[in-house]
Amino acid sequence: MLSGPNLQFLGTREPGIYGTTTLEAIHARLEARAATLGLSVTCRQSNHEGELVGWVGGAPAEGFAGIVFNPAAYTHTSIALFDAVKAAGLPTVEVHLSNPDARESFRRRSRVAPACVGRIAGFGALSYELGLEGLAVVLAAARPA
Numbered sequence: 853m854l855s856g857p858n859l860q861f862l863g864t865r866e867p868g869i870y871g872t873t874t875l876e877a878i879h880a881r882l883e884a885r886a887a888t889l890g891l892s893v894t895c896r897q898s899n900h901e902g903e904l905v906g907w908v909g910g911a912p913a914e915g916f917a918g919i920v921f922n923p924a925a926y927t928h929t930s931i932a933l934f935d936a937v938k939a940a941g942l943p944t945v946e947v948h949l950s951n952p953d954a955r956e957s958f959r960r961r962s963r964v965a966p967a968c969v970g971r972i973a974g975f976g977a978l979s980y981e982l983g984l985e986g987l988a989v990v991l992a993a994a995r996p997a
């Protein structure tokens with residue numbers, strides 16, 4: 853689970869848009885949900901595009917099977933993150949707490965989404981868990997019978 857810039861402020865950041873749940877609490881819920889799905893999850897957050905590029909690109913070598921990704925503002929700008937998701941070649945689900953399509957026009961374009969298997973947006977903290985559930989379905993479908 854990778855989260856991009858300013859998401860460390862969840863809990864107090866624009867609560868009318870992002871809710872009052874902290875990123876730490878979201879991560880704890882995600883770990884619990886992963887356990888019920890028979891998965892394990894590693895949660896990281898960075899304000900730095902290059903660090904996110906490094907984590908995405910390095911995910912296969914670290915042994916990860918897939919990525920749930922909230923690139924935050926980099927969603928709308930980062931061809932480097934689009935390229936990193938393509939380079940990693942792992943199923944990646946884009947998630948957002950808010951629904952960017954229902955907000956300012958500059959949020960309506962995702963640079964990262966075309967490299968992803970799917971996208972969950974608009975369900976607040978629950979978007980992270982729904983994204984993980986979607987990823988679990990994709991991973992199960994790819995597993996040899």
Ligand code: DQA
Nearest residue numbers: 922924925948949950952959
């Ligand atoms: C966000 C939506 C982005 O447009 C915004 O820049 C964020 C958070 C979300 O989770 O709703 O930082 O990714």
